[in-house]
Amino acid sequence: IMDAFFGTATQRGPRSRARRGRNATLRVELDLAETAFGTTRELSIDTAVACATCDGSGCAPGTHPETCETCHGRGEVQQVQRSFLGQVMTARPCPACGGFGSVIRNPCTECSGDGRVRTRRTVKVKIPAGVENGIHIQLAGEGEVGPGGGPPGDLFLEIVEKPHPIFEREGDDLHCTVEIPMTAAALGTSVTIETLDDAESVDIKPGTQSGQVITLYNRGVRHLNESGRGDLMIHVNVETPGRLDEEQEELLRRLAALRGEERPPGKFAPGQRSGVFSRIKDVFNQH
Numbered sequence: 001i002m003d004a005f006f007g008t009a010t011q012r013g014p015r016s017r018a019r020r021g022r023n024a025t026l027r028v029e030l031d032l033a034e035t036a037f038g039t040t041r042e043l044s045i046d047t048a049v050a051c052a053t054c055d056g057s058g059c060a061p062g063t064h065p066e067t068c069e070t071c072h073g074r075g076e077v078q079q080v081q082r083s084f085l086g087q088v089m090t091a092r093p094c095p096a097c098g099g100f101g102s103v104i105r106n107p108c109t110e111c112s113g114d115g116r117v118r119t120r121r122t123v124k125v126k127i128p129a130g131v132e133n134g135i136h137i138q139l140a141g142e143g144e145v146g147p148g149g150g151p152p153g154d155l156f157l158e159i160v161e162k163p164h165p166i167f168e169r170e171g172d173d174l175h176c177t178v179e180i181p182m183t184a185a186a187l188g189t190s191v192t193i194e195t196l197d198d199a200e201s202v203d204i205k206p207g208t209q210s211g212q213v214i215t216l217y218n219r220g221v222r223h224l225n226e227s228g229r230g231d232l233m234i235h236v237n238v239e240t241p242g243r244l245d246e247e248q249e250e251l252l253r254r255l256a257a258l259r260g261e262e263r264p265p266g267k268f269a270p271g272q273r274s275g276v277f278s279r280i281k282d283v284f285n286q287h
Contacts, residue, residue, distance in 0.1 A: 014075025014101025015093075017058065017065075017115075017148030021048060024143045025136075025156045030127065032164040036196055036221040038129035045123060045155070048116045048144040054108035056149030058115040065102035070094055075101035115148045125157065130172065130224030133161035166194065172221040172230030177237055180204060185238040195219045195232060202234060210238035 026045055050056040059065060067073045071094035081088045093099035107113030123142055131137070136156045143153030167174045178191055188206035192199050195216065202214060213233050220230025244252065256262050 014071075014073060014097075015099045016150075017100055017102075018150035019146045019148060020151050021116075021144035021146035021153040023153040023156060025158055027158045027160055028127070029160045029162055030131070031162050032167060032169065032221075033196055034127070035131050035133075035159065035161050036129060038127055038131075038222075040124065040126050042122050042124050043157075044120055046118065046120050048118055049121065050145050050149060051108060051111035051115055051117050053110040054115060056115040056145070058108055058111065058113040058148055059104055060106040060108050063104075063106040065100075065104050068094060068097035068101055068103050070096035071101060073101040075099045116145050123155065127157070127159075128224060129222040131159045132169070132171075132221075132224075133159060135159045167196075167232075169221065172223055174220045174230065174232045175235060176232070177235045178202075179237045179239050180208075181239050182241070185209070185236070193232075193234060196221075204236065208236055208238070210236060212236045 024045065024047055026043060028041065028043065030039065051058075054061060057064075068075075071077050075094055075097065076091045076099060077094050078089055078091050081090065094101070097103050104113050108115075111117050123139070125137075125139060127137065136158055139155040139157065141152050142155035145152045161169070167176050169175075174196070176193070178193065180189065180191065184204060185208045186206065188208070189204045190201050191204060193202050193216075197219065200216065200219075202216070204214075213235055216232040216234065218229045219232035222229050241248070253262075
């Protein structure tokens with residue numbers, strides 16, 4: 001400011017034509033096995049690359065930028081204004097060259113002087129084990145090439161994990177539900193579970209209740225950037241038959257008689273609400 005009051009202005013000099021390219025984002029859909037164990041993908045992206053005709057300079061082959069005749073290569077022009085303090089000198093970017101200090105008289109016809117063209121290219125990326133839905137992976141220098149031969153930006157991969165028909169992911173743990181008949185729950189049985197690794201036989205102990213959880217340790221998703229895996233939680237759902245034939249009904253009645261359960265009194269489970277009246281009370285308490 002003082003320099004401007006005393007008739008001089010600080011010169012910043014011309015700005016470079018080479019600028020950093022923009023970052024790019026690409027959505028990548030992966031199935032559960034790929035996010036759990038990692039994978040390698042070849043991705044096709046629409047991006048800006050350096051023009052092969054002018055090598056990114058923006059000039060027609062055999063030509064070069066010429067010094068601007070308006071600012072004489074400084075990239076800015078000075079303007080003198082009068083005020084009550086006297087003459088004030090200001091500097092602004094040269095309108096003739098855009099502040100570059102040079103002018104491209106013969107722009108490259110392939111890229112129209114920008115120094116880059118749009119095309120599709122293939123990038124081979126290694127996606128680590130343990131990534132999850134919504135995470136971003138940064139690939140330095142794989143984004144768009146900058147104007148005037150500038151350095152490229154970065155490429156960000158947005159991971160989209162596709163839903164699995166059996167497993168539900170929660171962090172690095174997996175959850176699934178297995179349905180068994182009430183006879184199998186009472187007597188015990190074994191079921192075959194398809195894990196991410198292979199099929200595995202799981203024992204259902206006699207007396208298993210609906211809602212019980214069986215944990216298979218280290219059968220979940222691998223931890224990201226560290227050793228170990230999550231667990232697989234198997235939720236047991238005991239099915240009660242909806243329709244019985246006469247023989248089945250008679251057998252169940254005999255079993256109920258043997259267990260003294262012809263007229264069970266019913267009892268509330270610990271921590272459970274006691275029916276419709278509690279729910280009605282909750283509704284009134286909310287208002």
